[in-house]
Amino acid sequence: MTEYLLIALALLGVLILGGLGLVVPRLRRRPQPPLPETEVDTRAGQDLAGPPVEAPEADLATGILVEPPPVVEAPPAVEVPEPTAGRLVRLRSRLSRSQNAFGKGLLGLLSRDRLDEDTWEEIEDSLITADVGIDSTREIVDRLRERTRVLGTRTVDELRALLAAELVNALDPALDRSLRTAPSDGVPAVVLVVGVNGAGKTTTCGKIARVLVADGRSVLLGAADTFRAAAADQLETWGGRVGAETVRGPEAADPASVAFDAVKRGIDTGVDTVLIDTAGRLQNKVGLMDELGKVKRVVEKHGPIDETLLVLDATTGQNGLEQARVFTEVVNVTGVVLTKLDGTAKGGIVIAVQRKLGIPVKLVGLGEGKDDLAPFDPAQFVDALLGTEPLARDA
Known part of the structure; x- marks a missing residue:
């Protein structure tokens, strides 16, 4: 009988000690008050997300995210220059100042009733003033004097034709004025x-x-x-x-x-x-x-x-x-x-x-x-x- 009593007391002691082992640690750990929900969200956004990023828009029908198309800049438009054929004729009005000082002045002198030495000297001075040069001027004037004397030319149109012929001749129309711009043997x-x-x-x-x-x-x-x-x-x-x-x-x-x-x-x-x-x-x-x-x-x-x-x-x-x-x-x-x-x-x-x-x-x-x-x-x-x-x- 005494033995059973001792065994019962021992078992009771074990149960009491085990219960205390489970309860005491919980009593030592005092729970921390939870952080407010808004504070947690704010810190998480600052620490992890960085600045806010807009999410791509979703297709309302499918719910699939749709990326916006990339922005592509259009290349600058390439111009097509106007043809060069006849361009000098189209731009002839730009020569109006030279025309007034050069052509009209010369034709005015040549159309005088009397082409004496003084007139020919004025013609020569006009050409030199127009930057024709001394040698070219003398050559042009000598040829004009000879042709007007031989042909007896007197009308303005005839004198203009003679003067034009002499000026074109002084410009040497036989010179090659083409631009050599074609490639050769694969080399530009x-x-x-x-x-x-x-x-x-x-x-x-x-x-x-x-x-x-x-x-x-x-x-x-x-x-x-x-x-x-x-x-x-x-x-x-x-x-x-x-x-x-x-x-x-x-x-x-x-x-x-x-x-x-x-x-x-x-x-x-x-x-x-x-x-x-x-x-x-x-x-x-x-x-x-x-x-x-x-x-x-x-x-x-x-x-x-x-x-x-x-x-x-x-x-x-x-x-x-x-x-x-x-x-x-x-x-x-x-x-x-x-x-x-x-x-x-x-x-x-x-x-x-x-x-x-x-x-x-x-x-x-x-x-x-x-x-x-x-x-x-x-x-x-x-x-x-x-x-x-x-x-x-x-x-």
């Missing part, structure tokens, strides 16, 4: 554009690109004027308008290297013509002229240069002839681009350039518009200079 034609500072060379280079595109050529531009920060940007803008790529280098890069890369790129892409704009040179700076010669030599490692066009400002008059002569000695100029003929320029400078240099004027700029550069035609040019209005004979 290379056109080098040179000129002094201030002649509008980079702008003219862009207009030449438009002339070539208008005539069906694919063009690549080389921005070898690396000394003027805006030159490459300006050229690239001109090229972009007609879909022409521009190869450029960093500012103050070696111009010859940029020109070489442009031709190489032209070969790789298979364009018809590579047009290279060079830095404006002062003809009395020997170092700069030597550098221009280096550009020519480096480019010719790819093949011969097909055209070297000299940009001249027509308003500089006879001073432009010295510029042209020095450039010819360095890079063998094949053609002249005469700009600003619509302003205060005197039309006779065209005759003087060809008489002195034997280099044809191939393009003339008759305004500031993007398509105001026209292929030069002697007969059309003289016709525009002289005009067609009838002149009254002096009493």
